Amino acid sequence: MKEKIYTIPVNEAFSEDCECPLCLLESKLEREYIDYYLGPSLMEPDCRIDTNKKGFCRRHYELLYNRQENRLGLGLITDTHIREQLGKIKDAAKPLLQGSDGAKGSGFSWGSLTAKLGSKTQADSGPAANLLKLLLELEKSCTICGRLEYTMDRYLDVVMYLWSKESEFRQTFSEKKGFCLVHLRMLIQATEKYLSPSNRKEFLRVLMQQQLEHMDRIEQELEWFTKKFDYRYNDAPWGNSKDALPRSIQKLKGYCDLK
Ligand SMILES: [Zn+2]
Ligand SMILES: [Zn+2]
Incomplete structure (x- = not known):
């Protein structure tokens, strides 16, 4: 463990x-x-x-x-x-x-x-x-960047380990909304270090399927956010789009301190 x-x-x-x-x-x-x-x-x-x-x-x-x-x-x-x-x-x-x-x-x-x-x-x-x-x-x-890099690598090791060994975590993982592009890149890099070739193939398939699905979703939420500035959509419900812009920025670049 x-x-x-x-x-x-x-x-x-x-x-x-x-x-x-x-x-x-x-x-x-x-x-x-x-x-x-x-x-x-x-x-x-x-x-x-x-x-x-x-x-x-x-x-x-x-x-x-x-x-x-x-x-x-x-x-x-x-x-x-x-x-x-x-x-x-x-x-x-x-x-x-x-x-x-x-x-x-x-x-x-x-x-x-x-x-x-x-x-x-x-x-x-x-x-x-x-x-x-x-x-x-x-x-x-x-x-601080040095320490973050070290500990994030430990976390990535644990993510891969749990995904390989625990079916419950594998299920949870597949229900996420993907990752920001920075952490997606880190995950893909870590698969080479921490997963066996066959696990790596399956992990990357699940990861990218979920990532693309949720990038489509966030793009649609952001598009609806921009449409809400048009008077014709004044009375239409916001849905999930009220905070779609900061969430889109996070999806692209990772968490940041947006006010
Ligand atoms: Zn730093
Ligand atoms: Zn992230």
Whole structure:
């Protein structure tokens, strides 16, 4: 049996009526991590090692700051993160400050460097390339995104496990309304890791059948939402369409903080 700390939340999320059970799991986790990084643990050395190194992405800095709680704590961890990164940036910038703008005599050009970094091939060596690499890494790194990715992978493992072993869960799964496209992609990727080839085939068949059925459904609900702006439909009932726009956005991009 898989660990209960993962199976309980998975079963709970799949028992809710929603556009994507994995969005429920991820948004709950995200709230817990925001609480954690604003709580007392933020001053613990283990936690600081991670936040000093990775910091947070734009979304997570925004969520942390907008809570308007423990701004001193957030200020302190941001300060030590800046200090650590500034040390690295200063080191990387040293040759540039001395007037060297790229790899010596190797036909360095900014255009080719950016193109190469963009296509993730081996970048030119040299001081500008080192600095760019550092900045790109920093842009992508986030303590909370890293933890979300890890735990969501545990949840996906559990979903596949329950689906393979428990007929009751398999039934529940087939009655869902599909997933957002982000979590659909994660599920499809996880099948390769966690399902046997024959289970994978059946899982993907059920998954895509349900996904397409419910994307058709939500598209129709959204269309009816737009029609309700036409005076001719004034008196017609809304049906399920009143909140079809935020649900459609979630279906496309995953949960977001729409007001
Ligand atoms: Zn989702
Ligand atoms: Zn993040």
